[in-house]
Amino acid sequence: MKVFVKDIADILENIAPVKYAHSYDNVGLIVGSFHKKVKNVLITLDLTEEVFYESINKKCDLIISFHPIIFQSIKNITGKTYSERVIIHALKNDTSIYVIHTNLDMVWDGPSSYISKLLKINREKVLFPKKENLKKLTTYVPIDYASKVRNALFEAGAGNISNYSHCSYNFDGFGSYMGNKKTKPFFGKKEVFHMERETCINVIFPNYKLNIIKNALFKSHPYEEIAYEIYNIENISPYIGIGFIGNLMKKMNEYDFLCFIKKKMNVTCIRHSNFREKNIQKIAMITGSGRFGIETAIKEKADVFVSSDLKYHDFFKHEKKILIVDIGHYESEKFTKNLVKSFLDKNFTSISVYESEIHTNPVKYFH
Template sequence: MLVRDIANKLENLAPIEYAESYDNVGLIIGYLHQKVKKILITLDITEEVIDESINKKCNLIISFHPIIFKPIKNITGKTFSERIIIYALKNDISIYVIHTNLDFVWEGNISYVSKLLQITRNKVLFPKKGTIKKLNTYVPNNYVEKVRNSLFEAGAGNISNYSHCSYNFDGFGTYMGNKKTKPFFGQKEVFHIEKEACISVIFPSFKLNKIKEALFKSHPYEEIAYEIYNIENINPYIGIGTVGYLKEKMNEHEFLFFIKKKMNFPCIRHSHFTGKKIYKIAMITGSGSFGIEASIKEKADAFISSDLKYHDFFKYEKKMLIVDVDHYESEKFTKKLLKYFLDKNFPSISVYESEVNTNPIKYFF
């Protein structure tokens, strides 16, 4: 098994195209053609994590947080990041990062935490725009089924819980090729009318190349007429954060004890109590102060996130309990999620969760 095989499978789960523009995901260090011995999963990369990888004979580290965020002009070991890069390269360790692209998918960390807290009837808090494209193509009648099925196999035509979705209508195509052409129907330099059908399908934007490849391979014409559009339709399963409901209503004290126990938090910061029962929950794992206003608009009883500032707590306006949990603790379940995914897809490779607690924040009780 090669690093490329692992990367391809991870990018089926969380396409790189879904990552935020500021992020740095994918293979950060190493070679795609490197043979994978064992895999270590971590939330962050430190020198201790590299030590652990060496001791466990893991030559691929999958990290949630990138080790390189900004361009590096030289690598001399003077900074934390540079030392990690040198240490990894010296020991032939590849590093792959899956970060905000995993945050955006339904099967990501937010889904794991929702199940842990028994939150159901979830929907995305901030749907991501620009994740859907539309293809129109024009096909001679005898080849419609072949082209359409090829597009379906490439990943087109999925709408929520429905697959093989398309819209089709009949018409006539006209053309006249010059001396250099080899028309599939008709003759060169002769005007031709052909009965054709228009096939219209939507597809995830990250599958653009795969969709075009399927079209070009299955369509009989040497010059294929097609259009691809960016559309504003929202994929309800792609986005940041979630809104859902607890199994049963709780008072605010019960709710705080509940999430502290379930998620094993050392401590929790929160806004003033509202006196309301807690039932509808909005949540963004990791830094999520930007979600407060949206959660109030959703009429959530509580909003859970991390890295909230002093003034963020004033935004609760006595309408919603704001709960600030530790950044590391809210994202630590990513390791379990990725281990389960890799064990399922690559049962022949040993996958370990890092035992190093990389949380840079410590608590004094």
């Protein structure tokens, strides 16, 4: 079975839609073509020149990087920086580069899922839910066609609420219309007033599926002119957003917790605020840079906030209410390679997927 870049991108974007990414981010296909055939894939946290040479040795057609090789616009490509040199290498070797970053961070099955399983944490919800993420569709369908339209909307991705699928609200009534002489009414006759018994269907769906949902409606609905409304709704999903809140299976003291996370996360160095001499059970965590989450973690009454890239003054924010822990940026995200590989292994059997063996952490520790 032939596999193309687009096939892989479709799987990844079904899990982590590109539109979930932060506005500053640069995700999706960065270099190459969606129509390129793929036999071997290399997954990396950072795409350095050394990683690129590794991809050549492994004969990889596609590199999937967590961190973008291009963050901002480039006016010229002369090879003066490592990122420009990687792009030149990729173009010369016909190697495609795909990035999945903050859009993966946003989803429930993303890095937070992997780490919570590793640490045996029972997750409750995300720490920062994504806002303005949902829309609602209301449409009116002849009763005998309601099931067909409703199922088409479900198939397109509408009607999912947390752990429930196929959610809708329906009620019957009468719709009226009278078409002019240019019309071809499905029921009734042109230029004659008509009333038809119809079902009103209401479903919610994520913003990024707007066009898919509309296409499903238009293809499945029997009417020439379809009556429908689409609304933005303020409901917030507890499972889409940055970070997470959860509980350890059992309480432990602060020292034991730091030893536990150091071992499980394979961390060589941990920075932390003063001990409060209280047990740890409720955890707030953001992988990668998360200094913005301290106050929210305190409001959520977490016992500890775990993240990275914290500054000196951030450690004063504990106010004796929370233990603040910095495990390192690379250290908090390094498991992403294994996570993305698991997505591809489940969906493709005819390609080889490799995790980069290169340790790309630019931060070194003197012991």
